[in-house]
Amino acid sequence: MQLHVMKHPLVEHKLTVLRDENTPSNNFRQLVSELVTLEAYEATRNLTLEEHPIQTPVAPMTGHTLTKNPRPMVIPILRAGLGMLDGMMRLMPTAEVGFLGMKRDERTLDVITYAQRLPEDLTGRQCFILDPMLATGGTLVTAIHYLAERGARNITAIDIIAAPEGLERLKKEVDPSINFDVVVAGVDDRLNENGYIVPGLGDAGDRLYGVVD
Numbered sequence: 001m002q003l004h005v006m007k008h009p010l011v012e013h014k015l016t017v018l019r020d021e022n023t024p025s026n027n028f029r030q031l032v033s034e035l036v037t038l039e040a041y042e043a044t045r046n047l048t049l050e051e052h053p054i055q056t057p058v059a060p061m062t063g064h065t066l067t068k069n070p071r072p073m074v075i076p077i078l079r080a081g082l083g084m085l086d087g088m089m090r091l092m093p094t095a096e097v098g099f100l101g102m103k104r105d106e107r108t109l110d111v112i113t114y115a116q117r118l119p120e121d122l123t124g125r126q127c128f129i130l131d132p133m134l135a136t137g138g139t140l141v142t143a144i145h146y147l148a149e150r151g152a153r154n155i156t157a158i159d160i161i162a163a164p165e166g167l168e169r170l171k172k173e174v175d176p177s178i179n180f181d182v183v184v185a186g187v188d189d190r191l192n193e194n195g196y197i198v199p200g201l202g203d204a205g206d207r208l209y210g211v212v213d
Contacts, residue, residue, distance in 0.1 A: 001171055002181045004042050011038055015185050018160070019201045028207045029083055032132065035160055035185050036087030043156050043183040044092060047072065047126060070125050071096050075147070077131040077139060078102070078115065080205035084130040084158065095128075100146065102139050104195070111142045123151035132204035134159040134184065135197050137166030141173045148178055156181045160204070161188055163197045 017023055018031045049064040066072070071094060076085045078101040089095065101115030119125075127147055134140055140157055147155055155178060162184045174180055188197045201207070 001174060003167060004181065004183045005187055006039055006042060006183070006185050008038065011035065011185050014038075015160070019199065021202065023207075025207060025210065032083045032160065032204075032208065033087035033090075036084045036130070036158060037091055039158050039183050039185060040088055040091040043128060043158050043181070044072075047092075066092075066094060068094075072126045072128065073098055073119075073122065074128045074130065075100055075118065075143070077129065077143060080132050080208060081130040083204070083208040084132060084160075088128065088130060088158070100129075100143055102142060104136075104139060111138045113142065113146070116146070118147075118150065121151055122147055123153075125152055125154070127152045127155045129155065129157045131157070132160040132208075133197060133200075134162035134166045134170075134182070135191060136163075136195050137169035137173075140166070141170060144170075144174055144178065144180065148175065153177070154179045156183060159184045161186045161197055161201065163188055163191045165191050 014031050014035050018028060048067045050067050051062050052065040053060065053062045072092060074085065074088050074095045075098045076082050078099060085097065098118040099116065100113065102111055102113050104111055129140065129143055131139060144155055159182065162182065164187065170182065188200060190198050192198050
């Protein structure tokens with residue numbers, strides 16, 4: 001596993017405003033989208049390219065475009081990951097989009113998969129998982145194994161913030177044969193007794209979309 005922590009003044013500024021409990025939902029959504037676009041530059045560094053001959057106004061040349069077959073696959077984890085999708089697709093509009101519905105049992109902290117919309121075969125795909133919070137790591141470990149069962153071997157997770165406990169769990173539980181990267185805007189101090197990141201930013205889904213009983 002390769003961990004990439006974004007170090008940039010714009011990232012620091014936007015992340016601080018995002019964390020503030022007084023930031024309203026509309027600003028929170030906009031900041032998440034902007035942060036993901038900044039992270040995506042790092043996350044897509046190793047996208048595969050193919051040669052593409054063109055004619056400029058001056059002369060012919062051979063440039064490079066993203067590989068069309070297979071196309072990259074972007075996979076937000078419902079529901080909070082949806083808030084990251086626009087920021088990712090703004091940078092990579094030709095990618096395909098799949099979905100994984102996962103939630104954490106707040107009592108046991110186990111991960112429950114309740115929905116999916118993905119190709120049966122992900123062999124050769126470069127997959128990008130979107131989820132704002134990497135807390136215990138359970139959701140991400142489950143998602144990676146789910147994709148790996150469908151043939152994915154090149155997976156990048158894009159998260160806003162992560163806890164050390166979750167990162168450590170990934171190192172222990174993800175199959176080393178999987179080429180796996182994590183890109184985050186920040187790594188926080190710890191998890192509290194309820195499995196929330198400290199200092200964190202609260203419940204990302206609720207802050208994006210409101211509280212759903």
